[in-house]
Amino acid sequence: CQKELSDINKNPNAAESPQPDYLLTSVIKSAADNYWGSTANYSASQLFIQQWARIQYTDVDRYVFSNASFSSFWATVYANNITDLNTIIDLGEAQGNPNYAGVAHILRAWDFQLLTDAFGDVPYSQAGNIDQYPNPVYDKQQDVYHGILEELDLALTTLTEGSAPISGDAIYKGSIGNWKKFANSLKLRIALRISDREPELSKQIVAQVLASPAGLISNNAENAKVTYEASPNWNPVAAIFSTRQDSRISKTVVDRLYDLNDPRLPVYAELPKDTTKYVGVPNGLTTGDAANLGLSKTSRPGGYFTAAEAPAVILTYAEVLFLRAEAAARGLSNEDAGDFYNKAIAASFNQYGIASQTVINDYLAQSSVKYNPANYKRSIGDQKWIALFGQGLEAFAEWRRLDYPQLQPAAAGVLNGKIPVRFIYPGTEQTLNSKSYQDAVNVQGTDNLLTHLWFDRY
């Protein structure tokens, strides 16, 4: 009778023992959706840095946000991705395949980097361990970046090529070598992120990654990205455009690309139905002012971004080159900043299928493009912003750090003429993790869109 009752309570709907490869596919898809989707990307960061703009439902483009706005982004990272990744680490170890653990640490590092870039202080050291820490404390942003760096180092030492193969890898199809390049590239990204605060540590990390035998992402084929499929596993941007017409490309980026004769314009933007010219929408208009522009008279983002199979781009060769350029410009390495700057732009062109060296050279020859060693932040900031089109969160972080391009706040913004510099913590933290939340707010400052984060020193 006892056994019979226990058998009845065996769940027929779900697995009670998971497999690391199935979890890995799931977490890659989930993390990509979360990163590339509405909450963090095209309804927030891409509007702040004026890659996209709203023509309908303009509230978010006017910085009207509440403490419910970013909840799903936050909860997906913690209650889904981190838990699955922790399980993969445990299973990988238990099954004697450390490569799963290595990959999982890299993905953890990336997801925590997205979180801390957006919110600042976040639970890290006690996160995702409900039995021991039901109410995780918030770690300072500095400590989160340090933790991420340690995890990446752990991954680099754990991952072994040629030994235990992994499956379920929707990013690199099991190429451990590429995962190591991704890990080094992430380290480089973080090295620059903290460079205004901890230049010495930055310098060490730059030296490490440049000396690492595993290397960095060194061509566009090695870009870290998740490639979507047809519906229902389609790109979140394709999904939203299949039903909604709320978004357009921002006037800021269209005007800038026109000014620079940038051949990426036809990639980034689509011609409106009623005109033969690309037309962006100014950010932060009122409902009426935006509606006046007309849905058929303004440009949607280009097909590269709105196709079902479009990729969610995580970290590119172009970004690595921009990072090396900046590291050089800051004296963190002995490389040639201008050279890497040019290579970075060329890599970005290549990424979008623009291969002609003549086109690239003509573009680079323009005085408005030429690398300016006297103001490397401006040169790199402006061009990186263009290259990061679509990657709202990364572009948002780099804009805050480099302070270029110089953006005009939303026309009808509600922040007294300012642009957001962080996300608001979810309201559920106030109710479900109140002490930790209060401590964090006491340390970091008011929980609003305008509190500067630690890395954003200037």
Add this chain to the structure above:
Amino acid sequence: QERTISGSVRERGVGDPLIGVNISSNKGAKAITNESGAFRIRVNTGDTLSFTYLGYQLQRVAVTTETTPLTVYLSASSNSLNEVVVTALGVSKARKSLGYAVQEIKSGAVSTAKSTNLVNALSGKVAGVRVTNSQGNMGSSRIVIRGETSISNNNQPLFIVDNVPVDNSQLGAGGSRDYANAISDLNSEDIESISVLKGPTAAALYGSRAAHGVVLIKTKSGRKKEGLGITLNSNNVFDKPLVLPEYQDVFGQGANGQFSYVDGNGGGLNDNVDESWGPKMDGRLIPQFGSNGVPVPFVPHPDNVKDYFETGFLTDNGISIADAADKYNYRVSFNNSHQTGITPNTKLNKRNVSFNTSFKLDPRLTLTTTGNYFITDAPNLPGVGGRRATSTMLQFAWFGRQVDIDKLKESYFSTGSPNNWNNAYYPNLYFGAYENTVQQRRDRITGNVGLKYDINSSLSVNFRSGVDNYNDRRKLRIAYGTSGTPFGSYQETGYKVNENNTELNLNYDRKINSDFTVNALAGANLRNNTYEENDQRAPRLAVANVYTLANSRDPLVSASVLTRRRVYSVYGSAQLGFRDYAFINVTGRNDWSSTLPAEHRSYFYPSVNGTLVWSDLLKIQSNIFSYGKIRAGWAKVGADADPYKLLDNYNFGSPFNGYPVLTTSGTKNNPLLQPEMTTSTELGLEAGFFSGRVRLDLSVYNTRSKNQILEINVTPTAGYNKRVTNIGEIKNKGLEVQLGLTPIKTKAFQWDADINFAANRSRTYDIEPQILGTDGTAQVIAASGRPYGTIVGIGYLRDSNGNIVVGEDGLPQSDPTLKELGHFPPNWIGGINNSFSYKKVSLSFLIDASIGGSLYSGTNSTGDYTGVLRQTLPGRDKEHGGLEYYYPGNDKRNPAMPLNGPAPAGVTVYDDGIIFAGVGENGSPNTQIIAASQYYKSRSSIDEQYVYSASYVKFRELKLGYAFNPSFLKKIGLQNAVVSLVGRNLFIIHKEVPNIDPETAFNTGNGQGLEDLTYPSTRSFGLNLNLKF
């Protein structure tokens, strides 16, 4: 000396024979009336005979020498002490012997002024029972007795029909339709009586599911026929919306005062804007929907929302045939109801066949069977909630005031296209109503088979097996071309619910001596419950207008769920009575549940209660004081978990890049779960005065639920959204008063007034705040030290003096800390039912009230944002108090300047200026002018602005009946005929929230106190006809 007397028992006032009346003498002799109400019993002169019958007052008759034959008339009980009521496990007991509160209502109280949802008929009639009608008259209703005792699990009572637990789930809540809760399948025409067992003390024998009370329903059974034994019943009721929002009729669709229609999708001037901050509707010429680009007068259509609504009609017709004889009795009924809703193309049909039989296979062996087959078949249910493709009130919250609903109707019916006044967000309402439909069909069988064997006059054995089984299938269509869903979609959802209970018990009933009686029961129950759900969706159709799952552009999205539960129980109860005025009852039950870990699977819970009729003890009866009783009880009730809450689960996803997908369920399960326990104590006093013309029943209770099995919300940072654990506590304490009055009672005229009142206070303890429901940023929570159902949300930022802080831009600032704004449970609820009868005419009306408690209204918030509500008129132009202002340099990025004197050259002057009442950050009064649209939009995001008192007083029910003269009827072959005029929810006497009915909710879950674009409730009126042949 001992002799046999004969007699009959009849219903007082009606004269119908009563079948199955229990007769016992003080010497222990027993008899029961047969199918013609006759009985025979052995007595001695000087004995006292007691006549007990369910729903009737106990009657005592002294046997005198000439007593034969005896005719006894029993009166339908009106809450007096001698009433016989159904108690747990279907055992009938005299009210006087009960140590807890139980209230019973009769057939007529629920069947005459009929509601399509049985639960609604209980509203205002039973002290401590709180009913909330969610949305419209085809939707769900929630019933809670004595407040919520579980933090986040179901808080509704267990429903038992003829000893069979029946399901009252609301499956698929929260979607585009408010599917009715499952108990609404029951037809009130078949109901004989409803007993409400209010708390754990009354219901302890039922186990876990009874912690929130039990609603015991007894269906009608066979009676000896007079005439043909056929009863016809017909209800015909019209429905109208009870409350619609009050709209403004001054400004039309558009933004910044501009509008011109080309295609409703951005082709014209603001014609994709669905807000009403457009031009004044002063007859100026503007191209509009349906004018083919020709400028036509821009004028309001004040009734454009009202005119969409239709008069709903319900016709409910039933026939029943009943008879009884020595060895059998039976009743068979058939009911058919057809209802059309208050919006176009909404229909709900119900049919049921029911039978109730009893056969005496042997003088000692009785076989009883009941069976019901219900069909609920809705070709289309009204669209509720916030889906643009299907919602009714969502589109009306944005509906341009100049829109001519007739033009929309004409457009859809002539072209069949979704073309609308606004095509950026919505399809034409009529297109939505006719093309984007939901079909629901539920086939349900309930019933039981029982065998009773009388071993001797004291001991009997009962076997019973009952089933409740239904299939509920839904087909959701979204048509091609629907705005936001260009390829349409199609979804089929199927539910299968099955519960089987089999039990065996022994019943011992004996008068030990002239002082003591004992009644004992011991039994065992096996409960099996299965729930299945199968969901398949074609997210985008391949071709238009073909609704089949194969017609899909994409792989189907599917999910299936199967859960099973088994519980073994043994139970026992004993009642010891002393001289018919003192009783003590004890019960105990032990369950073994499949859902708990082996070591905690078995759990026991007892109850004890006692009662004393002190008026009998002290023999203090007089003309003024009729009776008095006190009672006290204590009970504990255990509960198990839901299935599969012990081990962590990983869910499958759709394969990606060719790899299978598994992911955490987001819930941390718990292998160490323990059963939860609710304890309750209850004290009561019953007293009657003036020969029972004043009847008082008072109860106070205290319920405490500890260590609840909850899926609590946890901070996601711990790695899960929810965690299964034993945690938290709710304390409920309350007071209930029932007062029955018969102020006038003459032969021809009687006036009865039944008053009930209940106040309940709850507090939650030892738990992080649990979110019970959300609407935007407004949340309903259970939090430590706070009342259950506290509403929190975004409040205004206020300075230390309580002034609203306004920013430099003139807009109110919101407080970054969530603010407590109220709580949804009312402070008290009550009802007054007055009934008058004069000869053949009867009139009764019920007024009920729910006072206190709060409600967040999303309709008011959205309506402020969109500018359609009348409350957005102040300040919108000079005529409505707007201030004049201009922007220096005509640049709207500059702060608006008030116009003092003539305007500077070249600037545009606006007259829709408002200054938000508040102070700047330095504490000085705010002086910054803002445009009216900004004013209303800025406040629309502050939840505090939209939390209102949910108090209401409703004129709930009206019945005016006439019974035809029997002698006249006999001539035309009728036994009985009653015609009644009936009305429900005729009007709201008092409410405090504008634009909506405060009695509203999304569904029957715990997240009450939130309103958003809910489908209107209805007022209904009609005619009921009851004919007996």
